[in-house]
Amino acid sequence: MGWLNRDIVNVLDFNREDLxxxxxxxxxxxxxxKDNHVKxxxxxxxxxxxxxxxxxxxxxxxxxxxxxxxxETVGFTGEEGTSVxxxxxxxDTIKMLDSYVDSIVLRHKYEGAALFAxxxxxxxxxxxxxxxxxxxxxxxxxxxxTKTLFNEIDGLTFALIGDLKYSRTVSSLIFGxxxxxxxxxxxxxxxxxxxxxxxxxxxxxxGLKLREERDISVISDADVIYVTRIxxxxxxxLQEYEKVRGSYKITKKLLETYAxxxxxxxxxxxxVDELSPDVDNTTYQAYFIQAxxxxxxxxxxxxxxxxxx
Amino acid sequence: xxxxxxxxxxxxxxENGTVIDHITSGRALxxxxxxxxxxxxxxxxxxxxxxxxxxxxxxDIVKLEDYYxxxxxxxxxxxxxxxxxxxxxxxxxxxKKYKVEIPSKIKGTLKCNNPTCITRKSNEPITSxxxxxxxxxxxxxxxxCGSILTEEDIIKELVGESQ
Ligand SMILES: Nc1ncnc2c1ncn2[C@@H]1O[C@H](COP(=O)(O)OP(=O)(O)OP(=O)(O)O)[C@@H](O)[C@H]1O
Ligand SMILES: [Mg+2]
Ligand SMILES: [Zn+2]
Numbered sequence: 001m002g003w004l005n006r007d008i009v010n011v012l013d014f015n016r017e018d019l020x021x022x023x024x025x026x027x028x029x030x031x032x033x034k035d036n037h038v039k040x041x042x043x044x045x046x047x048x049x050x051x052x053x054x055x056x057x058x059x060x061x062x063x064x065x066x067x068x069x070x071x072e073t074v075g076f077t078g079e080e081g082t083s084v085x086x087x088x089x090x091x092d093t094i095k096m097l098d099s100y101v102d103s104i105v106l107r108h109k110y111e112g113a114a115l116f117a118x119x120x121x122x123x124x125x126x127x128x129x130x131x132x133x134x135x136x137x138x139x140x141x142x143x144x145x146t147k148t149l150f151n152e153i154d155g156l157t158f159a160l161i162g163d164l165k166y167s168r169t170v171s172s173l174i175f176g177x178x179x180x181x182x183x184x185x186x187x188x189x190x191x192x193x194x195x196x197x198x199x200x201x202x203x204x205x206x207g208l209k210l211r212e213e214r215d216i217s218v219i220s221d222a223d224v225i226y227v228t229r230i231x232x233x234x235x236x237x238l239q240e241y242e243k244v245r246g247s248y249k250i251t252k253k254l255l256e257t258y259a260x261x262x263x264x265x266x267x268x269x270x271x272v273d274e275l276s277p278d279v280d281n282t283t284y285q286a287y288f289i290q291a292x293x294x295x296x297x298x299x300x301x302x303x304x305x306x307x308x309x
Numbered sequence: 310x311x312x313x314x315x316x317x318x319x320x321x322x323x324e325n326g327t328v329i330d331h332i333t334s335g336r337a338l339x340x341x342x343x344x345x346x347x348x349x350x351x352x353x354x355x356x357x358x359x360x361x362x363x364x365x366x367x368x369d370i371v372k373l374e375d376y377y378x379x380x381x382x383x384x385x386x387x388x389x390x391x392x393x394x395x396x397x398x399x400x401x402x403x404x405k406k407y408k409v410e411i412p413s414k415i416k417g418t419l420k421c422n423n424p425t426c427i428t429r430k431s432n433e434p435i436t437s438x439x440x441x442x443x444x445x446x447x448x449x450x451x452x453x454c455g456s457i458l459t460e461e462d463i464i465k466e467l468v469g470e471s472q
Contacts, residue, residue: 089432112427112453116435131425133454198450198457 003304007118007125011136011175019179023144025300026293033068033296040070045306048101049075050093051128052084052108057269058128058137061294062105065302068295074101094120103306106130124305132166132234138268139172141297143180145290146224149264153180159222161188161248162274164195166234169268171199173226178206186222187212190247192240193230216248220258225250225284227267227275251276255284266290323353326374328396328403329386334359336390337369342468343385344378352376365392384418387411388463391447415439415449419458420466426454 003018032038047066051059054077066073079085084093090113097104098121106114111131118125129135146153158177164170164187174195177185185208187195194212195203203210211218219225227250235241250265264286267275271287279285332340337356341348348354353374362368369390378386378395386393387409397405417436421428428437428451439449439458447460458466 087432089434090427090430091433091435108427110425110427110430111423111455112451115453116427116433119435130427131454198455201457 003301004307005124006305007114007127008136008301008305009114009118009125009127010134011139011172012178014179016179019140019143019176022140022297022300022304023147025304026144026297029296029299029303030293033299038068038299041303042066042306043070045071045102046100047071047073047302048097048104049073049077050097050104050106051075051077052079052090052106052113053129054078055107055128057291057294058107058135059105061291061298062126062128062137062302064295065298069299069302071102071302071306075105090116091120097121098123103302126301126305129168132168133171135168135172135268137298137301138169139176140301141290141294142169142173142226142266142268143176144297145266145286145293146264148293149286149289150223153177153182156182156223157184157186157221158182158224158226159186159188159219160195160226160228161216161219161250162228163193163230163234164189164228165193166231167228170195170226170228174199174203174208178203178208182208184209184211184221186218188214188216188218188248190214190244192244216254217258219255219263220260222263223260225255225259225263225265227265227271229267229270229272229274246273249274249276250279252278252282252284255279255282259284322401323355323372323374323398324401326352326372326398327376327378328398329371329373329378329390330368330394330396331362331365331392332369332371332390333392334362334365334367334369337371339389339464339468340369340371340386340393343389344376344382346373346376381418383409384412384415385467388415388419388447388449389460389467391444411441411444411447413441415441419449419463421451421454421456422458422462422466423451423454423456426451426456428453 063073076082094117103124105126105128106117107128108130111133113130114127127134127136160170230245232241265284267287337358355372357370359367393409395407396403416438421437428435438452442448442450448457450457
């Protein structure tokens with residue numbers, strides 16, 4: 001299918017071949033960054049960053065990626081100070097921005113906002129996370145990080161830990177993994193936050209092997225230990241949040257007790273208390289590598305979508 | 310009271326209108342509700358509930374004088390009474406008979422049950438859109454947020470309560 005001028009709304013709009021191409025392009029970008037020799041292939045482009053919901057990493061890595069490639073960015077974070085705060089509809093905001101820029105990176109708290117934006121806009125919409133449904137570029141990054149660390153995604157065992165219900169990075173990662181052949185996906189969460197039925201069904205229908213567990217010791221089987229934050233902001237009820245916060249905490253001691261020596265810990269970040277800072281200086285830590293790969297990965301994405309040669 | 314031995318229904322025939330037959334038993338009132346028929350419109354209406362049916366065990370029937378379903382009505386009926394038959398009556402005779410069918414795309418008829426689905430955001434030019442996942446045990450999926458609605462969820466959305 002390719003990437004040129006495509007909307008990036010859902011991981012499942014792409015296939016394994018697309019992802020392999022993205023990853024090799026990201027490798028290329030990494031080399032260019034390392035050699036301090038990045039070609040300004042998007043110097044005639046302006047990219048709109050429409051972050052209706054706050055973000056640090058996703059926004060900054062997109063902005064950095066765009067600027068490294070010579071593109072300009074315009075945009076906003078949060079609704080204050082925009083006409084959205086005055087009651088402008090989402091549709092009108094997108095229509096306006098679409099007439100100004102060459103592509104829009106979008107984050108919104110409503111599920112399906114990116115798909116709706118892609119119905120409205122002529123230029124490519126890049127979904128930077130919409131509600132709890134999709135976060136495709138994070139999933140691409142997680143897969144790319146895994147590939148960089150292990151050379152292969154096929155055959156690996158993944159342990160997904162924490163908020164599996166509301167986390168869009170988890171569902172997007174599962175969509176992405178369905179294009180590969182992981183050995184097994186172990187799901188570890190408090191019962192209130194277990195993976196949604198529709199995602200479980202999807203996984204089973206796509207030949208993924210899922211195993212639901214409560215006890216953290218099962219990380220002993222995992223190659224990739226994927227930790228997520230319990231997201232306070234997605235809880236309809238704060239009392240429910242208080243009940244489950246801190247139910248799992250990944251520490252150096254825990255990893256040394258149970259994990260394989262070769263296991264790697266990923267986390268989409270930001271972390272709160274589910275991942276102890278004492279893991280930072282161990283061989284398990286791969287979340288800073290993951291975060292740093294966000295720039296070359298998004299450079300690759302922008303160049304493929306906007307067609308910079 | 311003079312009870313007749315004859316067990317035939319004594320509902321007088323309608324001259325022009327619609328008979329909705331083979332409604333899932335117990336759902337006749339839900340059908341009226343989703344069609345927004347309250348009974349004070351003045352038309353002749355007959356409701357028959359939980360009567361034996363050779364094909365369904367038990368069924369409901371609704372007879373509506375001077376009423377003809379439009380395509381949105383048919384879509385709604387199909388979602389809560391998937392085996393319903395529509396009989397169009399003209400001059401006391403059935404002039405048309407067909408079964409309702411759940412469409413593979415359901416657009417605009419139904420609200421998504423996820424309050425943070427973009428289709429629920431007010432003042433946006435957006436129409437709800439669902440894809441039918443399974444026909445025999447009805448399950449539809451919102452094209453925007455991915456939520457899956459069961460038959461129970463659909464009834465809740467259509468009539469505002471479960472049945
Ligand atoms: N003029 C009318 N007024 C009221 N009800 C009618 C009228 N004509 C037919 N019906 C009703 O419409 C339904 C369908 O009638 P029909 O004679 O086709 O029965 P059927 O052969 O059992 O149909 P089916 O094969 O759909 O079960 C029956 O419930 C019948 O009582
Ligand atoms: Mg019959
Ligand atoms: Zn929805």
